Amino acid sequence: MFQAFPLGPLLIWTSVVFLLIGTWLSIEFFLRLANAAHLSLQHFRDYAWWYLGAFLLGGRFFAMLAQYRVYLNNPLQIFVVWDGGFSFLGGAIGIGIILFWSTRTHRATFLQWLDVLLPATTLGLTFWWIGQFFAGHSYGKPTDVFWGVIYDSIAVRYTVPIHPVQLYYAFFYLFLTFLLLVIRKKAVRAGTETLVGIICASIVTFFLEYFRGDFAIPVFATQFDFVVLLFLFLSLGVFAAVELVLSRKAMFIYEGVLLTVFGGYALVRSRLPFETFELRFSQFLAVLSLFATIVYVVVHRRRYPHL
Numbered sequence: 001m002f003q004a005f006p007l008g009p010l011l012i013w014t015s016v017v018f019l020l021i022g023t024w025l026s027i028e029f030f031l032r033l034a035n036a037a038h039l040s041l042q043h044f045r046d047y048a049w050w051y052l053g054a055f056l057l058g059g060r061f062f063a064m065l066a067q068y069r070v071y072l073n074n075p076l077q078i079f080v081v082w083d084g085g086f087s088f089l090g091g092a093i094g095i096g097i098i099l100f101w102s103t104r105t106h107r108a109t110f111l112q113w114l115d116v117l118l119p120a121t122t123l124g125l126t127f128w129w130i131g132q133f134f135a136g137h138s139y140g141k142p143t144d145v146f147w148g149v150i151y152d153s154i155a156v157r158y159t160v161p162i163h164p165v166q167l168y169y170a171f172f173y174l175f176l177t178f179l180l181l182v183i184r185k186k187a188v189r190a191g192t193e194t195l196v197g198i199i200c201a202s203i204v205t206f207f208l209e210y211f212r213g214d215f216a217i218p219v220f221a222t223q224f225d226f227v228v229l230l231f232l233f234l235s236l237g238v239f240a241a242v243e244l245v246l247s248r249k250a251m252f253i254y255e256g257v258l259l260t261v262f263g264g265y266a267l268v269r270s271r272l273p274f275e276t277f278e279l280r281f282s283q284f285l286a287v288l289s290l291f292a293t294i295v296y297v298v299v300h301r302r303r304y305p306h307l
Contacts, residue, residue, distance in 0.1 A: 002134050003153070015131035022088060022127030030120035033184075037116055043102045050098050058094020062087035066281075069215070088128035092121040109307065111300045115193040119180040122197065126173040133166035140165035141213035156214075163211045172204050190307040191297040202290035209280045217281035222274035226287065232262050233291040 004013045034041060044051060063085040064071050096117060100110050132138045136153045140163025148161025156162070179200070180193050187193060209216075235258055301307070 003136065013135070015135035015137070018127045018131030018134070019086065019088065022124040022131070023091075025127065026120040026124030029123050030116060033116040033119060034113075037112065039108050039113065039116065040106065043106075047098060047102050050102070051095055054094035054098045055091040056094075058097070059086045059088060059091030062090025062093070066217070067215070068217070088124050089121070092117065092124065109190065109300065109304060111191045111194060111297065112307070115184070115187075115190060118194055118197045119177055119184070122173045122177045122180065122201070126170050126177065129166045129170040129173065133164060133170070137214070138166055138212065139214050140211045158213060162213055165208060165211045165213075168208055168211065172208070173201075176200055189301060190304070191300055195293060195297045198289055198293040202286040202293075205286040206283050209283045209286075212280065219279045219281050219284040220276045221279055221284065222272075222276050224272075224274050225269070228262065228265055229287065229291060232258075233295045 002014050004011050006012070031041065066087065067085065096114070099113050099117065103110060103113060129138075136151045136156050139151065139156050139158070142148075142158055142160045143163045144161070145163070147164065149164045150159070150161055176197060180197050183196055184193055
């Protein structure tokens with residue numbers, strides 16, 4: 001694989017090249033979409049360094065989280081920023097956090113910004129996953145299909161053909177980018193792009209992660225856990241929808257009931273006779289993202305029926 005190529009006295013990592021290309025194109029795409037949606041870009045000038053720092057720190061944090069065993073065994077590795085450990089999705093999440101904070105008093109809601117941020121993120125992820133393919137990161141499981149690839153790298157534990165799962169993700173996110181653009185032209189309510197994008201990304205991520213063969217943080221769950229999560233997010237959605245008409249006392253009672261019920265389940269969960277199955281941490285996050293997005297969009301549309 002073309003992990004790196006020489007450029008004079010320098011050795012250029014292919015994954016870094018694709019990361020920079022993806023970052024540049026996603027920024028351009030994001031600004032164009034925001035301008036077309038008549039969203040103010042002034043706060044990007046006011047908080048430019050905050051956005052840059054959030055992108056770099058978020059990308060580094062999520063990359064270290066995915067490979068936490070490496071950094072636990074060698075904590076000094078945290079400061080080796082040239083090791084290629086960076087998550088574009090983590091950087092986008094970091095930008096989303098600053099975007100939520102800096103636009104909380106603006107006329108445009110955060111969901112309207114998410115409708116712009118999501119297509120730009122999927123475009124950037126397309127190039128980031130191509131870079132992961134060349135770097136041999138996030139590799140797949142052994143396979144007999146004719147398009148399987150073989151890595152000659154100590155970072156990959158298989159010496160037989162494996163699924164090029166990185167390319168599966170790249171093709172999917174490229175398709176999703178074009179799909180969101182089509183939806184954007186026909187959408188009549190805020191949140192349509194966000195809802196469709198997160199639903200598609202969550203479902204495909206949950207499926208494609210079964211083709212991954214690299215190390216991941218394991219999550220042991222039961223089917224009943226997902227039922228509880230569903231009711232938790234539904235309860236939070238109901239609370240967010242009615243909190244404006246609740247008295248302060250009623251709010252405390254509602255919050256207390258939620259904390260007691262779901263906190264109690266978390267305490268007794270290990271003692272319940274339910275069969276568990278193993279998931280990758282990214283699959284668990286995909287499920288959480290799916291539930292949270294549906295609840296957020298529904299509540300937003302109830303609060304802002306004109307958007």
